Amino acid sequence: MYSANPDRYNGMQYRRAGKSGLKLPALSFGLWHNFGELDPYAKSKSIVFKAFDLGITHFDLANNYGPPSGAAETNFGKILKEELGRYRDELIISTKAGWPMWPGPYGDLGSKKYLVASLDQSLKRMGLDYVDIFYHHRPDPDTPMEETMATLDLLVRQGKALYVGISSYSAEETRKAAKLLKELGTPCLIHQPKYSMLDRWVENGLLDAVEYTGMGCITFSSLAQGLLTNKYLKGIPEGSRAARPLGNGAMEAEQITPENIAKVKQLDDLAKERGQSLAQMAYAWVLKDPRITSVIVGASQPEQVEDAVGCLKHLQFTAAELQRIEDILAS
Template identity: 55%
Template sequence: MIPFSPSPDRYNEIPFRPCGESGLQLPAIALGLWHNFGDDRPFQTQRDIVRRAFDLGVFHFDLANNYGPPAGSAEENFGRILQKDLLPFRHELILSTKAGWNMWEGPHGFGGSRKYLLTSLDESLKRLGTDHVDIFYHHRPDPDTPVEESMLALHHAVTSGRALYAGISSYSAEATKEAAAIMRDLGTPLVIHQPSYSMLNRWIEEGSPSLLEAAADEGMGVIGFSALAQGLLTEKYLDGVPEDSRLASGKVSRKFFTDEVLGHVRALTDIADGRGQTLAQMAIAWVLRDQGRASLTTALIGASSVGQLEDSVKAVENLDFTDEELAAIDEHAVESGINQWWGATASR
């Protein structure tokens, strides 16, 4: 077998940015393995996507304990790719995983307890075949566990060597400040927040302070997931619902696919055409646009094929927007009630 030899120009393809006030540098585009990396997809396709991503300068790969299907299989499959192709480059990679949503049976198979978080991390490391991850997140706030307990678990994950950095996901601005204060006192500052964010889901801009402002106040970077609104911010639905789409498979609720949303998507497609981009490329570029101190560090994308990956990565070729473009986008980049994560719980 010929060893994988990534492009020597890989660090010239995608800009990388400091993660908040930490020394961690992250690529503007990261690859998420939420979909398309379970046992329901061909392993070779997964391998081709990951290898091509690294070739293009995507060195941050984002996982969670429950990604699949079945739960855990995305970590297992990435672990196989790591052993086959990327192990010689492990020191270059940023691997992240998370725990918070349902993973196994019983009262400690979800949530934010020390028992669940640290046990889950140990299981994730086994599946990945590595002795540490670079970032370990609490995947969602748990109303049934004191935030101090969850943060102490993240702190221990770092001080025990299982993770290099700690982060949170889907926390509100207020909860983010509370968690950050605890971790700062412990000596393990939170370096990153992972919320959902797209032109149809702008909750992190709302409030005073907004989540974006709160993260900046606390010196945290922000990596936004679901920049394409689970595929709604692409051109695939302009002529109906394809049989192989997430809407058709039930992975995305059809309640989000309304005539009003489709009208916004059509208008945004026209704006993207004027910029010489696909709608997907513009949606990713918009997430990464300059918002001053509250700008995002990274857009987290998914990909079901090498072609889709390559199309999305091209977003970085035009990250600048004119005031006129932003004003036109704002008319159609409106909250559409598609945030399935913030404020949700994982009770059984």
């Protein structure tokens, strides 16, 4: 029977999510990959345990994580039932809905019909009465935002979620969503966008919108799906995301260009000078912004979680280091 590390809270930093009462670990754990039916269950469980032992209290899921869709929630629910569930009140568990989940017009996007059904299914798969955070996973161009936000408010009032958030909304959409939820009496807790040194769209207004509305911000793909590691410095290894068929989070091999690899090698040199792995520096670079509450970490081995948490030992950058990063990225 698993027994959590008694010192798990000593090495982790916890940051308040915007103007809420909730604190999240600086590093959260995402189950987007490596928790489906194709992955060894024992290894998946060992990764989750390692994350919690290191003070990671937030586990981030979505209805479509797998493969197949739903499998990550099912496996996480099994872990909870078997051993982790006795720590439920120490955990922040989040899930999302917004991408295709089942056939027909009611299994995608942002209607009340879809969101209510999806969360009910997620709770059943995980064996939970409620999730701590429920996200709308992406904007819906067809459903009025008023309906989507009213549904998030309803799910909180029904006790199926403690907090709600949004993901991948633009700055303008974020401000509107926050306004609607505030009027309903359920504040928008947090925004989850993609953000890394190689994908900086959030700097064009979204982070300002998050700060203005009082939300937290938790980022995904902050390693650019593995590109900001030493994995691809010598080509595309077998079994890597870039070697997988497109879909299910696979990385396009076209991203592994000589130009990008040259930048990554220079960034790797800087990371070594800082006494960090490239992944650690990439996480630290995102976390340097005080508007960032947490960064989602993915892993296929327990050791990768430990490496990620090591970034907390060196989060500061000198002005010269930041300028060097800008020069590398602009080259």
